[in-house]
Amino acid sequence: MTSLATSTSSSSAGDVAAEGHAGHADLRLFGLATFLVADGMTFAGFFAAYLTFRAVNPLPAGSSYELELLLPSINTVLLLVSSYTFHRSGRNLLLGHTGPCRAWLLLTAALGAAFLAGQMVEYFSLPFGLTDNLFASTFYALTGFHGLHVTLGVICILLVWFQTRRGGRVSSADPFGLEATELYWHFVDGIWVILYGILYLL
Amino acid sequence: MTVASANAFQESLQPQGWLRYFSFSLDHKVIGLQYLVTGFLFYLIGGALAGVIRAELASPISDFVSRETYNEVLTLHGTVMIFLWIVPVVNGGFGNYLIPFYVGARDMAFPRLNAVAFWMIPPAGILLIASHFITGSSQSGWTAYPPLSLTTPALAQVVWIVSVLLLGGSSIFGGINFIATVLKLRRPGLKLMQLPMYCWAMLGTSILVVLSTPVLAGTLLLLSFDIVAHTGFFNPAMGGNVVVYQHLFWFYSHPAVYIMVLPAFGLVSEILPIHARKPLFGYTTMVYSILAIVVLGLVVWAHHMFTSGTPPWMRLFFTIATSFIAVPTGIKFFNWLATLWGGKLALNSAMLFSCAFIVNFVFGGITGVALAQVPFDIHVHDTYFVVGHFHYIVYGGTVFVIFAAIYHWYPKFTGRMLNEDLGRLHFLLTFVGFNLCFAPQHWLGLNGMPRRVAEYDPSFTTLNQISSVGALLMAVSSLPFLYNVLVSAFRGPLAGDNPWNALTPEWLTSSPPPVENWAGEAPLVEHPYGYGVAETTLSVEAATGRDLWSATGRR
Numbered sequence: 001m002t003s004l005a006t007s008t009s010s011s012s013a014g015d016v017a018a019e020g021h022a023g024h025a026d027l028r029l030f031g032l033a034t035f036l037v038a039d040g041m042t043f044a045g046f047f048a049a050y051l052t053f054r055a056v057n058p059l060p061a062g063s064s065y066e067l068e069l070l071l072p073s074i075n076t077v078l079l080l081v082s083s084y085t086f087h088r089s090g091r092n093l094l095l096g097h098t099g100p101c102r103a104w105l106l107l108t109a110a111l112g113a114a115f116l117a118g119q120m121v122e123y124f125s126l127p128f129g130l131t132d133n134l135f136a137s138t139f140y141a142l143t144g145f146h147g148l149h150v151t152l153g154v155i156c157i158l159l160v161w162f163q164t165r166r167g168g169r170v171s172s173a174d175p176f177g178l179e180a181t182e183l184y185w186h187f188v189d190g191i192w193v194i195l196y197g198i199l200y201l202l
Numbered sequence: 203m204t205v206a207s208a209n210a211f212q213e214s215l216q217p218q219g220w221l222r223y224f225s226f227s228l229d230h231k232v233i234g235l236q237y238l239v240t241g242f243l244f245y246l247i248g249g250a251l252a253g254v255i256r257a258e259l260a261s262p263i264s265d266f267v268s269r270e271t272y273n274e275v276l277t278l279h280g281t282v283m284i285f286l287w288i289v290p291v292v293n294g295g296f297g298n299y300l301i302p303f304y305v306g307a308r309d310m311a312f313p314r315l316n317a318v319a320f321w322m323i324p325p326a327g328i329l330l331i332a333s334h335f336i337t338g339s340s341q342s343g344w345t346a347y348p349p350l351s352l353t354t355p356a357l358a359q360v361v362w363i364v365s366v367l368l369l370g371g372s373s374i375f376g377g378i379n380f381i382a383t384v385l386k387l388r389r390p391g392l393k394l395m396q397l398p399m400y401c402w403a404m405l406g407t408s409i410l411v412v413l414s415t416p417v418l419a420g421t422l423l424l425l426s427f428d429i430v431a432h433t434g435f436f437n438p439a440m441g442g443n444v445v446v447y448q449h450l451f452w453f454y455s456h457p458a459v460y461i462m463v464l465p466a467f468g469l470v471s472e473i474l475p476i477h478a479r480k481p482l483f484g485y486t487t488m489v490y491s492i493l494a495i496v497v498l499g500l501v502v503w504a505h506h507m508f509t510s511g512t513p514p515w516m517r518l519f520f521t522i523a524t525s526f527i528a529v530p531t532g533i534k535f536f537n538w539l540a541t542l543w544g545g546k547l548a549l550n551s552a553m554l555f556s557c558a559f560i561v562n563f564v565f566g567g568i569t570g571v572a573l574a575q576v577p578f579d580i581h582v583h584d585t586y587f588v589v590g591h592f593h594y595i596v597y598g599g600t601v602f603v604i605f606a607a608i609y610h611w612y613p614k615f616t617g618r619m620l621n622e623d624l625g626r627l628h629f630l631l632t633f634v635g636f637n638l639c640f641a642p643q644h645w646l647g648l649n650g651m652p653r654r655v656a657e658y659d660p661s662f663t664t665l666n667q668i669s670s671v672g673a674l675l676m677a678v679s680s681l682p683f684l685y686n687v688l689v690s691a692f693r694g695p696l697a698g699d700n701p702w703n704a705l706t707p708e709w710l711t712s713s714p715p716p717v718e719n720w721a722g723e724a725p726l727v728e729h730p731y732g733y734g735v736a737e738t739t740l741s742v743e744a745a746t747g748r749d750l751w752s753a754t755g756r757r
Contacts, residue, residue, distance in 0.1 A: 027311045027382045034378045038416045045417035045450050049424065049435070052446050060441060130433060134441045137433035141424060 032180050036187045039149075043191050046145065047198060050138045054202075063133045067200050068122070075118045076196050079150075082111035083189045086157075086182050096172045098164060105161045105178075108185070112154040119147050139199065146195055149188045156181045226321065228313035229717055233320050234299030235615060238608075240320075241291035244282050244327055249677060251279035256639075256673035259666050264656040272656035273341035273354075278334065280344030281362065284458070285369040286327045288600055292465040293411075294320065294376050296607055297404050299615070300472075301380060303708035303715075304398045306389025306724035311382035319375035326368035333361040343654055345451060348425060348436035348444050356429050363422045363429075370415045370422075373461075377411030380404045389724050395489070398706050398730045399482060402489050403468025406496040410457040410464075413500065418454035421447060445510050452503035460499040462596055464492060466603035467534055470556050473603075473610050474538055476704045477553040478545030481731040484537040491530035491537075498527045508576050509583045517576045524574035528567065535564055551625030555606030558633050562598025566591055569644065584654075587647025593640045605632070605683070612687065613701045617713040618694030624686040628679055635675025642669045706730045 054065070089104030128136040160178050163170040170177040222232055223239070254275045258266040267275065298316065302309055310316045333339065340362035342351035351359050384397070384405045425447065427433045434440025436447040475482045482488065504512055504520040512520075538560055547553060569591040573579050582588060605628070612620050642665040647653075651662050658666065700709040708715070710725045 024307070024311075024387055027386050030386060031312055031315070031378050031382050034381055034412060035374075038374050038378070038412045040416075041413055042416040042420040045420040045453070046424075049421075049446050049450060052449070053435075053443055056446075057441055057443050130431060131440075134434055134443075137427070137435055141427065141433070141435075145423075 026176065028176055029179060029183065032183060036184065040187070040191070043145070043194075046138075046142055047194065050142060051198065053134050053138055057134055059133050059135055063128065063135065065135055065202075067139075068125070069200060071118055071122050071125075072196060072200050075115050075122075076192065078111050078115045078118070079189050079192050082108045082115070083186055085111065086185050090175070090178055090182050093164065093170075093172055093175050093178055098166075098171075101178075102161055102164050105157055105164065109154050109157040109161065112150055112157065112185075116147060116150055116154070119143065119150075142195060142199060146188070146191060149191070153181070153185050153188050156184065226317050228309070228317050230298045230302050230310045230313065230316065231715060231719075233316055234295050234297070236320050237290050237295035237298060237323070240323060240327070241287045241295055244286035245291075246680070247331065248279055248282035248287055249680065251275050251282065252673060253677055255279060256670040258656055259658070260670040262658050262660045262663055262666075267656075269656050270338075270341060273343075273654075274334065274339035274358075276654060277340045277343050277362070278330070281330060281340075281366065282327070283596075284344060284462070285366060286323065286330070288462045288596060288604075289369075289373060289458070290323055291604055292462060292469070292600055293373070293380075293404070293407060294323075296400075296469060296604075296611070297376070297380055297465065299611070300400060300708055301383055301404055302387075303711075303719060304401045304706065304730075305384060305387050306392055306707060306726065307383065307387040308718040308720075308724070310379050311387050312379050315375050316379050319372045319379070322368050322372035322375075326365045326372070329361060329368075330365040333358065333365075337361060345455070346422075346425065347451075348428065348442075348447050349438060351425065352428055352437055359429055360426055363426045367419055367422055370419050373411050374415050377408035377415070380408040381412065384408075389726060391726050392728075395486070396728050396730070398468075399471035399485070399488055399492075400465070400468035402492050403464045403471070406492045407461050407464045409496055410461050410499060414454040414457040414461075417450055421450040421454075445507070448507050448510055449504065452506045453500075456503040456506060457499050459595065460495060462600050464495065466559070466600040467492070469607045470538065470559055470603050472706060473552055473556050473606055474541050475731045475733055476610075476702050476706075477548045477550065477556075478542050479548075479733050480541055480545040481733055482537070483540035483543075484533070485731065487533050488537055491533045494530040495527060498523060498530070502527060502574075505574050505579070508579045521574055521576055525571060528571050531567055535560065535567070550609070550622055551620070551629055552606045552610040554626065554629045555602050555609065555632075558629070559599060559602040559606065562594050562602060562636070566594030566598055569594065582647050584652055585647035586643040586651045586653055589653050590640045590643035590647060593643075597640070598636060602632070602636075605629075608687070610702070611708075612690070613697030614708055614713050614715070616691050616694070617697055618690050618692075619697045619701060620686050620690045620694060624682045628683045628686065631675055631679030631682070635672045635677075635679055637672070639669050639672025639676060642666075642672075705732055 059065070085104050085108045089101050089108060092098075092101035092104060123140075128139075130137060130140050160170055160181050162168065163177055222229070223236055225232075227233060227236075254267060255272070258264065258272055258275075260266075264272065298310065330339075337357045338355055340346065340351070340358045341354040342359065346359065346362065384401050388394075388397075424433075424435045428435055428437055428442070434442040436442045436444050438444060471482055471488060502520055502524045504516055505524045508517055508520075542557070569587070573582070573588065573591060609620055609625055612618075646662055646665050646669075649662065651658050651666075697713050699711065699713050701713075702709065705727065707725055707727045707730075710727070711720050
């Protein structure tokens with residue numbers, strides 16, 4: 001009667017023993033990806049709000065949606081290149097080339113920091129402040145929230161750089177810290193591309 | 203070090219015995235019970251707040267509390283009940299306890315994240331409640347619609363936002379954990395379509411949590427900017443748009459109804475087959491219904507906004523989409539009836555609450571379909587009809603299932619049975635009290651009594667007093683329940699490992715289960731609802747010699 005409902009498969013007993021009790025595959029990247037979906041939905045909400053404001057709410061006289069394009073375009077290129085440099089860093093780690101890996105990491109962090117610096121320059125040169133009009137508020141909220149993500153990313157990259165030192169916990173044997181930061185960085189990069197499209201180009 | 207061995211290591215450092223329930227334990231069963239007990243304490247607080255509301259509404263004039271206090275109590279009641287009782291208990295509580303068993307795992311995918319998610323709740327709850335005595339509470343209702351939320355006391359509103367953000371974060375972390383556990387942590391050999399229905403319900407719920415909760419978080423951030431930094435996102439005086447807030451808010455808060463109710467669907471699908479000694483009817487259609495509800499649940503939010511100047515095409519779309527949800531929900535409803543049909547029903551407390559859930563929920567569902575129709579909705583919007591409908595869904599639906607689930611799984615949690623007589627008394631008081639409290643509110647709403655107002659036209663007095671008597675009965679109903687769960691933990695008859703002769707995996711280990719769930723290997727349960735075969739039913743009775751009608755618990 002019990003066989004109707006349950007059967008104990010003996011073939012998998014070895015697997016369980018081999019992985020240790022309750023051992024299972026490393027799901028941390030899967031978990032991070034799920035979290036990034038959630039994080040992306042926060043941005044999606046902001047984007048939807050911005051697009052609706054823009055479609056429905058007229059701006060007061062004298063203000064416009066026009067923005068200077070040069071600096072943000074350079075920033076876009078910086079971020080795109082930083083995604084590539086991070087990718088190179090990850091490849092080098094897996095190949096066991098720790099030196100180049102760490103160099104590419106530092107370059108990525110520098111590009112991220114340059115992006116943030118560019119953002120700051122833009123903030124201080126804009127003709128409007130946070131509370132001037134609806135577009136101004138939305139602009140600072142969107143770019144600021146993204147900028148926070150970039151800041152966190154740069155900090156994480158520097159932490160990973162520290163952890164890839166000889167004897168650190170990130171290595172070709174356990175690349176999780178670097179892979180997670182890389183996934184996050186590509187995500188932040190992708191968000192910027194959408195943001196650049198709807199905020200500056202549209 | 204892998205997550206699991208870190209878990210075992212951490213566990214070895216943990217206090218044992220009852221102290222571990224106050225620790226940063228990583229054991230999914232401890233965390234599940236932490237959620238349950240914490241949630242229940244907030245249920246008592248939220249219930250007391252509801253008592254204040256009903257006491258105030260027992261007379262047409264504002265005499266029991268001041269109008270401002272009434273607004274605060276109203277806001278706290280909604281926030282506490284939704285974010286601190288139903289969502290944490292029905293997801294975090296039962297989910298953490300049961301899901302690892304159902305997938306044949308020894309713990310959740312991310313035990314530490316799990317503990318973090320739980321420990322975000324007490325601070326958020328304490329912040330919300332304690333701030334009432336320091337800064338006063340938010341007065342803008344649980345929806346916090348601007349511009350109302352921009353004009354009520356600012357500090358209280360910001361505290362409310364921080365608290366809800368914490369609770370939302372906790373919910374997202376939980377959701378990530380459930381998705382990873384159900385999809386990635388299944389025992390070798392266990393197929394998706396062999397999972398107990400609660401796993402599917404939690405998968406669907408968690409997808410909704412991950413997709414919609416962040417939108418609420420973002421919206422509340424913008425709202426807090428409006429309050430603190432004087433931006434004008436939702437402030438019409440500054441060119442902002444209040445309807446955008448409503449869209450974003452309901453993009454979370456309508457799925458939130460499914461976040462509260464889908465897990466209850468799952469739990470009741472576990473309880474019914476066991477006490478009816480029949481397989482769950484229509485397993486496959488149940489699964490697809492859940493997935494359909496998840497998809498549809500994300501595209502019906504604007505039916506809360508039919509009076510917010512929504513354009514005709516939007517009304518048409520959201521009416522149709524909302525009406526469609528009745529189809530998968532109806533499928534589930536008929537599947538439960540078919541599960542009961544011809545079964546050998548044990549009408550114990552768990553079953554009584556489950557059957558009452560079906561009755562209440564179909565009533566709330568019918569008024570829900572009615573509310574989806576624009577011409578009707580425009581008349582009853584923001585009246586007590588909506589309040590009645592909503593409570594039939596979340597109280598008559600989810601809370602009844604929570605009680606059913608406590609009666610059903612208490613023997614597993616503690617190793618002891620609950621007292622059946624007290625359980626039935628609890629059921630009787632709850633069922634009568636609930637219907638007495640909320641059914642009259644439909645009449646009140648149809649006659650035009652607005653919600654969220656401390657005073658009303660004297661012609662509504664009788665129905666309001668009936669409703670308040672019902673609320674009093676509901677308050678009394680928690681006394682036998684509290685006595686039962688507290689005393690039975692020490693004095694209840696020993697349950698044994700499997701008092702219901704169930705086939706699902708959590709019953710195939712000791713009660714309460716050991717730290718990593720099974721002494722040996724996790725059992726492979728390919729037919730969690732295999733009660734249909736005659737010999738199963740017969741051998742169950744022969745083996746126990748128990749009369750299934752009383753089923754348990756009589757001393």
